[in-house]
Amino acid sequence: MDQAVVHFVSGDLWGGAENQVWQLVDQQLGRPRLKVCVVILNPGQLFDKLTASGANVCLCDESQESFVHILRKSHDFVRQIKQSSPLVVLHSHRRKENLLALLIAVWEQLPAVRTLHGADEHSASASLMTRASKKLEQLLYRRAFKAHVVVAKHLALDLEKIGVRSESIKTISNGIDFAALHFAASQDRKHSHTTKIVGPAAEVQIRVGIVGRLVPVKRHDLFIQLAARIVEGGGLYVHFFIIGEGPLLEVTKAAARNSAARNNIHFFGFVEDVHEVIAEMDAVVILSDHEGLPLNLLESVGLGVMVLGHDVGGVGEILQSYPALLLQTPLLECAEKALWHLIDDDSSLKDQFQQCRAEVVKRFSIERCEQEYYRLYFPPNIDNET
Structure with a gap:
């Protein structure tokens, strides 16, 4: 049975998170019967690498399009993937992308995971509206994502402090093509x-x-x-x-x-x-x-x-x-x-x-990293290749 993963990424700059997404996608492209798809919100180096790699890429340029239009476009993209791949998992990598993946996952009744690549940089001095918005996001994340992936153990503690269930937190360290x-x-x-x-x-x-x-x-x-x-x-x-x-x-x-x-x-x-x-x-x-x-x-x-x-x-x-x-x-x-x-x-x-x-x-090999993500997306208790 064909499977698909849809990554949601920003790609606005080239940093550690973008580098890790690229290495993970590149490794996933070598897995048989797994369709690797990406919703990306900015053109740039990551977009160029993804399109050249053969991944199925949907560009929703946040500098040109409203959030509602991006949501509609990415939702249509996921629906098309779902028609040919009965097993689809959404994987988001940052704040705005988390919200996109969450909304589409709820509408389409799809499993979704998110990766926390680093500590949350929102400070206690942020405005009341910003803090309230963050609290609402955290509540939605806790309820809608099947798994919260952290790249280091200390980030798991940060999630537990805001009420994320420990059994839904998975540590998957970054990987490198050594x-x-x-x-x-x-x-x-x-x-x-x-x-x-x-x-x-x-x-x-x-x-x-x-x-x-x-x-x-x-x-x-x-x-x-x-x-x-x-x-x-x-x-x-x-x-x-x-x-x-x-x-x-x-x-x-x-x-x-x-x-x-x-x-x-x-x-x-x-x-x-x-x-x-x-x-x-x-x-x-x-x-x-x-x-x-x-x-x-x-x-x-x-x-x-x-x-x-x-x-x-x-x-x-x-x-x-x-x-x-x-x-x-x-x-x-x-x-x-x-x-x-x-x-x-x-x-x-x-x-x-x-x-x-x-x-x-x-x-910290990329092979180990990709294997751990695959087992998280498609556990052995569902119909898939191991």
Whole structure:
């Protein structure tokens, strides 16, 4: 019996959630008798990848269409899929997409799951209307979704606090195509990307990167301060690379211009094949205030690039057994100390990273991730292939 999954995604920017959706869809396309379909709300890199992959894609451009029109269009899309596939599951990945999937699931009497890729960023200082709206959404989510997927264990606790039944919460960690990353890491590009940014005449011995959207939670301000501390401490040959774009780009550039490390801080902006840039780093740092399970951590480790990460969320869950890689408070001082260990070629740091890499490759494959989602969509007690 044919089966279908319909993903509901935003695709407005390319971040960790979008990257994970793409890798999951790409893996699902290889499963026999499973139709992989996507409702996407924005054109962009994710839309381009999906359409090129052979997935059945419905674009509902939220910059051009009203919510009612998007709902009607996506509902018609699901109805068409349902006509040829008796077993259909809806899978949503963010707030607006959750609401779309929920309404269609109720109308069509279809099972729906949602994935929580990170912590809810709504604050207690939000307006009364916003908080009331959020409460109503949470009530609907609890009643309408058959499963609430979290990518890290700490997010399950967040859901339980707002009344989501523990038996409906499923932890499915993000997954990576490590074979593809291994191939990328094996290519000898002789630091071609970073050399273009820095210039061939610059003396660069150590490359440190931060990867992700330039938004407050990622703490690029601390990265600038960290660079200044290292350079002022004598690390003139250490260069720092900010990979990504976002609303704080100009603010971060201004901070870099005023930094003592101004000559050692470089901006890549958006990079489509970001793994090629990550592969040129000696280390990637994660300084975020909170995280789900960041793909840049898994990708960096898979590429053989050391990760020094703040002890929050999924970062702490992965690095807790490797204290040399885990950044505690005070965060800035701890990050500076870890970088000096890297610069000094500390053998303990290198040994812990190799152990961490072996564990990550074993635990976080995209094959394992796709299999867990498939078993959640279509449990063995219904008529389907296992």
